[in-house]
Amino acid sequence: MRLSRYFLPVLKENPSEAQIVSHRLMLRAGMIKQQSAGIYSWLPMGFKVLRKLENIVHEEQMRAGHIPMLMPTLQSADLWRESGRYDDYGEEMLRISDRHGRDMLYGPTNEEMITDIFRSHVGSYKDLPLTLYHIQWKFRDEVRPRFGVMRGREFYMKDGYNFDLTKEDALHAYNRHLVSYLRTYERMGLQAIPMRADSGPIGGDDTHEFLVLADTGESEVFYDSAVTDIRLGERDINYDDKAQCQAIMEEFTALYARTDETHDEAIFNAIPEERRRSARGIEVGQIFYFGTKYSEPMGATVQGPDGKPVPVHMGSHGIGVSRLIGAIIEASHDENGIIWPEGVTPFHVGIVNLKQGDAEADAACEALYDSFTALGLDPLYDDRNERAGGKFATMDLIGLPWRITVGPRGLKNGVVELTCRRTGASEELPPEQAVEKIAQIYAGHMVRGL
Ligand code: 5CA
Numbered sequence: 001m002r003l004s005r006y007f008l009p010v011l012k013e014n015p016s017e018a019q020i021v022s023h024r025l026m027l028r029a030g031m032i033k034q035q036s037a038g039i040y041s042w043l044p045m046g047f048k049v050l051r052k053l054e055n056i057v058h059e060e061q062m063r064a065g066h067i068p069m070l071m072p073t074l075q076s077a078d079l080w081r082e083s084g085r086y087d088d089y090g091e092e093m094l095r096i097s098d099r100h101g102r103d104m105l106y107g108p109t110n111e112e113m114i115t116d117i118f119r120s121h122v123g124s125y126k127d128l129p130l131t132l133y134h135i136q137w138k139f140r141d142e143v144r145p146r147f148g149v150m151r152g153r154e155f156y157m158k159d160g161y162n163f164d165l166t167k168e169d170a171l172h173a174y175n176r177h178l179v180s181y182l183r184t185y186e187r188m189g190l191q192a193i194p195m196r197a198d199s200g201p202i203g204g205d206d207t208h209e210f211l212v213l214a215d216t217g218e219s220e221v222f223y224d225s226a227v228t229d230i231r232l233g234e235r236d237i238n239y240d241d242k243a244q245c246q247a248i249m250e251e252f253t254a255l256y257a258r259t260d261e262t263h264d265e266a267i268f269n270a271i272p273e274e275r276r277r278s279a280r281g282i283e284v285g286q287i288f289y290f291g292t293k294y295s296e297p298m299g300a301t302v303q304g305p306d307g308k309p310v311p312v313h314m315g316s317h318g319i320g321v322s323r324l325i326g327a328i329i330e331a332s333h334d335e336n337g338i339i340w341p342e343g344v345t346p347f348h349v350g351i352v353n354l355k356q357g358d359a360e361a362d363a364a365c366e367a368l369y370d371s372f373t374a375l376g377l378d379p380l381y382d383d384r385n386e387r388a389g390g391k392f393a394t395m396d397l398i399g400l401p402w403r404i405t406v407g408p409r410g411l412k413n414g415v416v417e418l419t420c421r422r423t424g425a426s427e428e429l430p431p432e433q434a435v436e437k438i439a440q441i442y443a444g445h446m447v448r449g450l
Pocket of ligand 1: 108109110111140142149150151152153154155156157158159160202283284285286316317318319320321322323
């Protein structure tokens, strides 16, 4: 993309409505525009990052054997009357009536709808196990929408639902989700710690929230600092291997890590004092096992091996896709702007032309642009007629991990400058070597973008 042809409405001033750094930087970098409280338009660069996160989530869910689909945002109230949640959900649910006076709602989650789909089409235990998921907009009429996309009213969520014959199988689905989530967050450059939590309106006893530690997080958390040393890394995972998924779940949840709702002072105080931490965190996902809470009242049964109908064991599993963008920026920025992890960056590399209009500099930039594009990489070329200082400030603000600076002086010596956004370190090297280096860096981080 050439910046002169793109739509990147960056703001010079700090927007006064933004209280936290991620919200401020998303507005300043021209990623989002608020349309009403907690409801945002995703401008091109914000949309690009959102799609990347979405694609990572799809890749990791499909790797775990989960099946993508799409359900509508608007739901019939009747389904929710069957589960008993139409009245329970309270004012967070946006209720709408259509021209025939039928009660509808903008879905805050989809347990009822997926259970309805399941009961309409699945009849035998032989069709299990089954895990279906979608990534769709949700609406929750939050009392206090704030912090930009972090606590929106309309937000983008991956929600997945498992259907199993037995509790044991459903707990395997729970573990599978836990492992796939760890992998998803690590690919996004994040550490998200599974913590014991409260199930709230979704229900059930077994639930973990995934928290990214950040001072601006809305959740209060308590944990053993040793938990932050564990990484999934590049392990070979067989998602059908119950013992392996169980072992990873235990490894990541054995140490004390809880949100304030389930915090237990006595157990916490038994941790060696130097490892006791209380901090704040951003909840970027949650997994639940709730057994037959929905399948029983809604009649989602299968014929068991003995021919008798049994209600299926279920769980639901969510990732806050739009919130994750805020979480990533909270975890990765400096005073000049965002610092995107390579796995999610909207463009792989920025090209800054120090002397637009200089025939040699222009040609060198075009050649770099073509080389990156031919390699399947996505460069952003700042080809505007602007001062170098302004171009650098924009690149720093929008946070591309790598920048190549091209100017007549360097070109005389056959070199361009390659700068790392995170460390600020620069090196001079011939253009072909810069391309090679960038290609190597991204070899393990290719995610389809827009
Ligand atoms: N049905 C279950 C699992 S699919 C569910 O709805 N879980 S949830 O309530 O925990 O939501 C899943 C994730 O969505 C949360 O972990 C959080 O990351 C994100 N989320 C929830 N509310 C909001 C909100 N108001 N704004 C942005 N993201 C949100």
